[in-house]
Amino acid sequence: MSTIVVEVMPKAELLDPQGKAVVGALSRLGHTAINDVRVGKRFEITVDGEVTDAVLDDVRTIATEILSNQVIEDVVGIHVADGVDA
Amino acid sequence: MSTIVVEVMPKAELLDPQGKAVVGALSRLGHTAINDVRVGKRFEITVDGEVTDAVLDDVRTIATEILSNQVIEDVVGIHVADGVDA
Known part of the structure; x- marks a missing residue:
């Protein structure tokens, strides 16, 4: 069994209300x-x-089509856990 | 300005309903x-x-006390973006 890590972040140009709330707190x-x-x-x-x-x-396809909303999010990283960047 | 990435995952022994939903889809x-x-x-x-x-x-303290719920989550990584693991 292997583990692949996919990282998704809101697009940089968009307001991130969650993030603003955390900064306030x-x-x-x-x-x-x-x-x-x-x-x-x-x-x-x-x-x-x-x-x-x-x-x-397959994971790249899954990341862009299913795990992220390409209108408001970017896939910022896909790598094999404890491995090199994919 | 520097960016530090904090990664939080649900504890391994806990059921992850979101994850199960994604696997089903x-x-x-x-x-x-x-x-x-x-x-x-x-x-x-x-x-x-x-x-x-x-x-x-300070970020480690923030990660464990504010950004994660230590009852159900683990902080699995803190690193300086484009840098070495912290």
């Missing part, structure tokens, strides 16, 4: 060194056997 | 190579200036 709690926070999603996808190119292509 | 869409999916959160924290040890300690 952090400054109220005294963490003033924090300038900005953006909140995204992290998926751990487990597949049987080794991660072949075909499996990676 | 993927198999219905023909992506049968996928064995399991777990869904977590990815935070990008921007701080002014360089990332000092003090800033990293």
Whole structure:
């Protein structure tokens, strides 16, 4: 079994209300060194056997078509856990 | 400005309903190579200036006390973006 990590973040140019809420809470709690926070999603996808190119292509398709909304989000990373960037 | 990435995942021993829903959808869409999916959160924290040890300690505290619920989640990674693991 192998694990592939997919990382999805809101597009940089979009307002991130969740992130703004976290920044507000952090400054109220005294963490003033924090300038900005953006909140995204992290998926751990487990597949049987080794991660072949075909499996990676499938995961890339899944990442862009299913795990992220390409209108408001970007897939910022796909890598094999404890491995090199895919 | 520097960016620190914090990665939070549901504890391994807990059922991840979101993940199960994604696996179900993927198999219905023909992506049968996928064995399991777990869904977590990815935070990008921007701080002014360089990332000092003090800033990293602050971010670790923030990660465990504010950005994750230690009853059901684990902080699985904190690293400076495009940098080494913190």
